[in-house]
Amino acid sequence: MIILPYQIILTVVIGACLAGIACSLIGTFIVRMKLSSLGFCMSHAAFAGSALGLVLHINPLSMAILFSIAVALFLGPLVEKAKLHADVILGIMFSLMLSLGLIFLNFAPETAMSSTAMGILWGSILGMNTSDIINLTILTSLIIVLMILFSKEFKAIMFSRKMAEASGINTRPFYYLLLFLTGITVSLSLKLVGGLLVFALIVNPTSIVCQFSYNIKKIILFSPLCGIVCCLMGILLSFLFDFPVGSSIAIFSSIFFGIAVIFSPKRKRG
């Protein structure tokens, strides 16, 4: 265990809460709209972009956003039309992005490899700084505002995109808005959680909450709370045992999910 100054701990805790809220809120929509594999590709693209940024000395954050949104723009239409082999393309894209990211990291300067590069892969509690916190605050507020503003539309699309369209909603802008927000969210959370496992923070919290409710309002309300818990517990684990942050979050939230499944009222009789 390392002793850290109060300032850094505060930054990490606030960052974790914000990343937890942003990821799990986005996750609720991603999972319900069956876009998990696309999101998965996008988070690995963000990782690749960030790694390239590191090598080329370009701001890794903007490269991450650029990469993940490029992937969304490329794969989004395929997934949207449920074109044949979208699964295959997603699988290929995911491994491509991961390999690119790893290759880029190989070219990273030696010193960078130790800390920053590892941070991009596995996340780091030391990765966050004040400007990250500011960015995350803006992003989280933006997500909340948009979700409230378009809650009708997003709910209808989550139920069934086809029926939402039949009720007179033009669903395409919302689909791409969600992908866009996902790209920014994974990119901003990358430093803390790491590119390899940021997706655990998107999928797991909402899946845990879904075990307990059929009411979408409650799910949207409690997923971010669950996201915060997962994030903070992950950081605590990482703190205590010196695990990578991403792994700690993934392990904690998976165990949490397992317990939720066991105790889920949805699986009880009588």
Added chain:
Amino acid sequence: MSNHLKYNYIIELSNVDTIYEGEKIPAIRDVNLKIKKGEFLCVIGPNGAGKTTLLETINGLLKHTRGKVNIFGKEIRKFGSSIRKEVGYVPQGFSVSSLMPFLVKDVILMGRFGKIGLFKSASDEDYLKAKEAVKLVEIDGLLKKPIGKLSGGQLQKVMVARALAKDPKILLLDEPFSSLDFKASAEISERISFLHEKKNLTTLMVIHNIPSIPKRCKRIVLINEGMVIQDGPVNEVLNSGSLKFAYKVRK
């Protein structure tokens, strides 16, 4: 839909083809269909004839690849979303995952979301209309149930209520009775006929069971292999040779 254009036909299809993505042969071909406001039509035809394709071409969920589709005198290609705000659609065999986190009442109200429009939330009127629809199909007892926990017939009733909740000007029903018991299907059929009479609701219903064609239906469209092969008064179509031909009944 602020400026209502004058139109002779509320639904007008001229020389319409619809080809599914990745297919070569049109699923419906050279369809010409003119429907006046307040008409009640039934669409019949064997499995795979193109009935569902026809309904979804009318409301624009499927993009037609040739010809013209005008609803309320406007081109569906250009005004799809705004037209669909006034068109109720009950899809065929709709199913949802058993874990779907929505309650029945949410799903019914959602029918109005397009109509309510962006940046607005549901008003008292919206809840009232949803309630009326619920009363009409008599599913008061289901409102608080998760949508994924209904029987096939119950879900079908909910989808009818959802379509009616928006108080549509056109109602498209794709085999709305397929999972209903005989009593429920007679009741819903009667309610739809009632709405047709009371609101002059233009109604298009795909139906397999010819004896359950509602009495108010005065016109039948028979589709076979993507083409309209008969279109006329009920008795005329039912007694024509085309029916036997389409269903390949010998003798």
